[in-house]
Amino acid sequence: MKINFSQRISVRQAMHTVFIALLLVIILSAIQIINDFKKEKNHINSMIAQVIGMFEEQAALSAYSLSESMANNLISGLFKYKSFSKVELANDLGVTLSQKERTPTPGKFKWLMTKLTGKLDYSFTLHYKDVENPVGFLNVTVDGYLLSQNFIDRSLMVLSSSIIQNILLAFFLTLIFYKSLTLPLLKMIGNLLAINIDKPAEKLIDIPKIHTHDELGLLAKTTNELLHRLDENLSIRRSAEKKLAEQNEELIKLDKLKDEFLANTSHELRTPLNGIIGIAESLIAGATGGLSDETNLNLSMIASSGKRLLCLVNDILDLSSLKNKKLNLQKEPI
Incomplete structure (x- = not known):
């Protein structure tokens, strides 16, 4: 009787192990990715705050003096940071002094990052020296996908490496289970099929050396004992039948x-x-x-x-x- 490859014990054991391992890896990877995402978001906020802090005094002066040329220079300087997709400088009345915008970076996972991060819009209130009221506002829109590119690459690397590890694990587990479990069982089945029904104890099941003290070894020993008992019972029965036949003839x-x-x-x-x-x-x-x-x-x-x-x-x-x-x-x- 031929057993399908998918029904072999070694394959099923390997698949069960890999399934559990893959499930655990997905859960642990998801936890790692979520934690990494939180850190990445905090890093983005910190970086934006640092960049704006470098230009905050110049922006306040531009808004206070209502200088469009200074505002344009400021916006051009900020736009050197590719992560900014839109920068706007407005005075305290909301009148735009300078504005610049570019098309956000396209990408396969942009929809996912947009859903996770939302629209990254920042508005900074500008104060100038001893002036009590705000002199203007610096509005910045960040290209979250561009900033999160490293995060996406890391996440894909984690998932890809986990999948590859599980594929390799499945292969090696199948190989190990086949050599240590399926192959000895197939040999035992071959020995059982080769047993002479009239003389069961003439050829016993070979016990693999590596399985002498485990369950397979116990199975082989128990089967051999059963074959010995069966052979003894057959001998007793044949002797009784022979004696009965002789008595019947007499x-x-x-x-x-x-x-x-x-x-x-x-x-x-x-x-x-x-x-x-x-x-x-x-x-x-x-x-x-x-x-x-x-x-x-x-x-x-x-x-x-x-x-x-x-x-x-x-x-x-x-x-x-x-x-x-x-x-x-x-x-x-x-």
Whole structure:
């Protein structure tokens, strides 16, 4: 009987192990990615704050002096950071002094990062020296996908390496399970198929050295013990059958001798019995003259007993003939 590859114990054990390992890896990787994402988001916020802090004084001066040229220089300087997709400088009344915008970086996972991070818009209030009220606002929109590119690459690397590790794990586990479990079992099955039913203990199951003290070794030892017991029982049974056959033959011989003895004895008895009965009846009939009543009574008893004995002899002959299938049926009136 051929077992499908997918139904082999080694393959199923490897698949179960890999499935559990993959599930654990996915859970642990997800935890790692979420933690990394939080750190990445904090890093983005910190970086934006540092960059804006470098230009904050210049931006406040531009807004306070309402200088468009200074504002343009400021925006151009900020736009050197590729992570900024839009920068706007406005005065305290909300009038835009300078603005610059570029197309966000396209990418396969942009929709995912947009969903996770949302729109990264920052608005910084500008204060200038001793002026109490704000002098303007610096509005910045960050290209979250561009900033998160390293995070995405790391996440993909983690997932890819985990999948590759599990594929390799599945391969090596299948190989190990096949050599340590399936192959010994197949050899044991081959040994079982090669067993002679008439002599079970003639060829026993080989016990692999590496499995001498484990479950497979125990299975092989138990099976060998069972084969020994089966062989002993078969030997006892054959001996009993042989003895029974010999006794049966002896009984058949004795039965034949008995039948021959009875047949011969019956034939030997029938002739003298008929003679005795005939003489007794002749004497009763007066063949030698008149006899006393007592003598006639005795002769009658002799004749009657002889007839009963002759009937028994005839019955014995009939039974012997019936047993030997030589009985001849005779029609008699009832």
